[in-house]
Amino acid sequence: MSDLLSLRSATKRLPSGPRLLTILDRVDLTIAEGELVAILGPSGSGKSTLLGLMAGLDRPTDGEVWLDGEPLHALSEDELALLRRRKVGFVFQSFQLLPNLTARENVLLPLELGDLPDAAGRADALLAAVGLSDRGHHYPVQLSGGEQQRVALARAFGPRPRLLLADEPTGNLDGATGAAVLDLLESLRREAGTTLVLVTHDPALADRATRRVRLRDGRVESDTGAPAA
């Protein structure tokens, strides 16, 4: 298995009032193609920041982040945007659908941005895959939480990203809905062969992962289930 993502001594500091706060402290982590990684840790341990670095949403203060052979720490905002467009998908705790767009348009947008062929047909197929064929014309505010997250899944998988990042994807859902969303996430991932990194508090969710990375105070405390190098 080849490496998809690798962080080398990645450090993130943020200003907090007059001081600099170290959120991530020299994190080394390598994730191989096709892994399902859960990132665990208490509040404030740096989970979301780590996710941001992996996606190129944020840049490390120090250290390096490599995604599919590209140095995220050295790319411009534009280059990062293009890279995300092609290779990275997201699912968030608060769904993060665009409120002005219908469900179908939300799914369609990344396909259009990537200028992919038959974007419309693909969006419809994805909506069908998440069981929302008949709700495509609804706006997010007209959908339930579970439905919104299913739209978010369809959107995230649309451009067939190499890497999917999920931030507490079931955090805002009740148990049954959360489980259903997780089933869907896993089946889509298997089908597309996508590498999945998810941040969670939820032990049930963590149990589904092949590998568990535990953070504490911005450092990797433990890393279990990593494939043998």
Place this chain on the structure above:
Amino acid sequence: MTASLFLRQLAREARGSRGRLAFFAACLGVGVAAVVAVGGFSSAVDSGIRRQARSLLAADVSVESLQPIPATLDAALRDLPGVARVDVTELITVVSAPPAADGSPGRSQLVELKAVDPGYPFYGALETDPPLPLAGLLGTDGVVVAPELLPRLGLARGGTLSIGGQPFRITATLLAEPDRIAGSFSLGPRILVGRAGLARTPLTGFGSRVTRKALLKLPGAPDSARLTAVATRLKEALGHPAEIRVETATDAQPALRRAVARVDRFLGLVALLSLLVGGVGISQTVRAWIASRLDSIAILRCLGMRPREVLALYLGQTALLAAAGSLAGAAAGLLILATVPRLFADMIPGGGVDAWQPLAALRGVGLGVGVALLFSVAPLAGVRRVPPARVLRRDAEPLPPSRGVRLLAAVLLLAGTVAVAAVQARSLLLGSLFAGGLVAAAGALSLAALALLAAASRVPRSRVPFQVRSALAALGRPGAGTAGSVVAIGLGLLVVVALALVQGQLARDLAAELPRNAPTAFLLDVQPDQWDGIRRLLAREGATRIDSVPVVMARLTAVDGRDAETLAASLTGETAERRRWALTREQRLTYMDGLPPDNRVVAGRLWKDPDPEVSEVSVEERFARENLGVGVGSHLDFDVQGVPLRLKVTSLRTVDWRTFGINFFFVVEPGVLDAAPQTRLAAARLPRGKEDAVQDLLAKSWPNVSVIRTREILEKIAGVIDRLAGAVNALGGFTVLAGLAILAGAVSAGTARRAREVALLKTLGVTRAGVAGMLALEYLLVGLAAGLVGTAGGALLSWAVVRHGFDVPWAPSAAVIAAGPLVAALLTAGAGLAASVPALRRRPLETLRAE
């Protein structure tokens, strides 16, 4: 991003923005409508004047003088083969109906008389009823009269009219003259006679004010270059005398067109002001809009949209809104143009305004979109700085723009404002001054805002109730945006207050009635030996305040030894024409021992020069200072009908012209002019209702005397000014609307961000009324600060406009000045509370959970 995706995304982003669109359109549309209406109106008037230039002149070239046209013109014309000439003489006189059978005098009327040669007019149509050739209608004893004269004199067509004591037969009524703007200011009904007929009367004799014109028609179809060349040649041939005016059809109605241009410039800048005030509102709207879209922007970035693509998306959205708002405004402007100018129709050549002014509309849309984009640049620049990591951390605020970007935005805004002002005023200097004034006002407002913040943070908070403490804390909190709100509200108020003050003052000046004892009639051209008889008649008919002064006509030949003609020719600058006129006009001198009560000596002393050889003159102060450039001790040389006279200025005096008494620029000491040829000017207050009878009696016995009834004239002037004031009022209303829109916008832009704060306060146990009270107090303070500075700025602006624009003393309305800050405070509090209602209504958990 492909173009089609860009367009689709634009359309998607526009959803659910009806409220924003309406507000945006209101901010922008109001200003654009004002710009289009003003611009369209003046260009319609100007093109109307140009279109009818030849018929307004009734000739290709006109030579006009108050003296008989010199014979040198004939000689010059002989060198221009094929040029046709007719002469026209114009004067004001009184005409009367024949005496009644019982010998009582017939009724009489002041008229504007025009005497023409056969062949008049060269261009344009003279309409008469019956429509017969003019030469036949006039002859030597025919007269064509304005229809309104007939009932006034109790005459009908075919009747006889006495002009200057000579009988004339009324052959037709006059429906339209080509060289006369319908409805323009006139002293009385118009009548037309032949020049041969006029020669039978004594009306062009000594002392009368007569305008003489030679109208010329060039062979073929001369272009404007040829007209100018001919005019130049004639001026040279005549020796450039100051009292002769040579006009061509190209520069038709220069005074009217200049006046239109001046009004256009003033109103145009007022309109621009309302557009720029709208721009401030747009800036606030865009800021609030972007603030509400931060999450969406972060998601778009997260999905792989590049920063410049996001910027293009929001810039495109702004441009779309701007275009929509501007188009709506331009349509409203054209609609105004189609309806309002009916009020002015009779002042416009051709009678109407062409409401379809595509150029003015285009210009308005251009200015509207330009202003909208200018004012959006700074808030839009923030779009690029939204961190995509915001999708993970809600508190990831947009990074503040770098100093370079902020500087660039400021420079762009300033340069843009200068540019649009220069376009609107058609002058870079005026545009720069205008923009400079605005920057100064905004600067003062910012300083006031900072002062307020400093004061708010210094108030000892421990001693005041919780609500006050919280309001003060909110004002001073970093990032509260208080300074921005104060500037926006203050600028809006500044404009509103300035206009209210200017309009109020104009309205009061107009409404100021005539003093109760002002004369209601002036008698012109009274010969000295006629005065006794006239005075007796006036007294017998019950007239009061009968007054009369001698009038000696003279020409100014030198000022402090410098030749007046040379001096006049050397003048340059904006006031040159007025000063040239003052130097070369026919001067009316009077002499008296003591001054009338409405005169006050402000420099020197009256008739106190120690040298008995010196002949003294007292000059009206502003005329002396601004037009002649003389002071106490200066010498003025006059030519009193052939006799040179040197006068020393020994006093300057002010005159209260509003008393409408008899007043002169030059009053000479008694004894100097007693023997000079002279007429008398008389004034009297005629009993109400007896004016017609007295006028008729005067006309019968002294046909050379003209009676001017002030009441009628003043009413006419007031009518014209009223309509102009109406236009200024309408524009002021526009700006008030724009100002109110901004007020609401500025306040609601802030309140959206306050929802969380409101929820927290409620969670902590503050009642809704308590929260509302805190917000109200905070907004009151913001409004009060903006109101104080805005009102002060507005008062300053109105002072400048009143003093320098209209040239009258500044007397601001205390009520407006007092109301300014109060209204601003109350409106701000009201708008703020109204915008906070949704946040107050929501249950706190909903708000906090949504975070």
